[in-house]
Amino acid sequence: xxxxxxxxxxxxxxxxxxxxxxxxxxxxxxxxxxxxxxxxxxxxxxxxxxxxxxxxxxxxxxxxxxxxxxxxxxxxxxxxxxxxxxxxxxxxxxxxxxxxxxxxxxxxxxxxxxx
Amino acid sequence: xxxxxxxxxxxxxxxxxxxxxxxxxxxxxxxxxxxxxxxxxxxxxxxxxxxxxxxxxxxxxxxxxxxxxxxxxxxxxxxxxxxxxxxxxxxxxxxxxxxxxxxxxxxxxxxxxxxx
Numbered sequence: 001x002x003x004x005x006x007x008x009x010x011x012x013x014x015x016x017x018x019x020x021x022x023x024x025x026x027x028x029x030x031x032x033x034x035x036x037x038x039x040x041x042x043x044x045x046x047x048x049x050x051x052x053x054x055x056x057x058x059x060x061x062x063x064x065x066x067x068x069x070x071x072x073x074x075x076x077x078x079x080x081x082x083x084x085x086x087x088x089x090x091x092x093x094x095x096x097x098x099x100x101x102x103x104x105x106x107x108x109x110x111x112x113x114x115x
Numbered sequence: 116x117x118x119x120x121x122x123x124x125x126x127x128x129x130x131x132x133x134x135x136x137x138x139x140x141x142x143x144x145x146x147x148x149x150x151x152x153x154x155x156x157x158x159x160x161x162x163x164x165x166x167x168x169x170x171x172x173x174x175x176x177x178x179x180x181x182x183x184x185x186x187x188x189x190x191x192x193x194x195x196x197x198x199x200x201x202x203x204x205x206x207x208x209x210x211x212x213x214x215x216x217x218x219x220x221x222x223x224x225x226x227x228x229x230x231x
Binding site: 033045048092102103104105106108 | 147149156159160164206218219221222223224
């Protein structure tokens, strides 16, 4: 499992409340990613990080923010949750560097329901 | 990154080889082929990747045609636990004008069902 832990694994929240999801890794990887997965859309990149305090937007970043204050933790925050953010969220780390060595390992996912 | 085309679904008998095709006719010379799978309710799992030579690891074999326009993932002895969605992804190597920082684009994949 490449030492990736996502928490919580399940969460139910109400519209308008802030929510923070945590991704923790134990292997000191530089790159970390947050994806969401919805029926009919596959996995879509929300935000990614390429180092401590270095983050950038993915393709579906609206309504989300991230922070990475230390190598092992990458936090995803929904500032004011909406029903459209009901989804399964996956964190990933990237192993290796250089040509072709872009192997990503994924966490078990967080299932978020916004009511 | 090149677009990929995979069959929507496939069936395989347990113990037999599962051969999953992927078409990537617009692939360029510096693009790699990656295969991932996702078992129900779990995170995606890396299987194998290659550039132009055939590759084999403990999970599977990857056969890439000589013109690199298609590839086949082979699970040599499929088990019920191999039932999953299999994704074929084509991506440029870093520093070769590809998408930044390793973003992977997952399509719809192939639903492989292994029957007893």
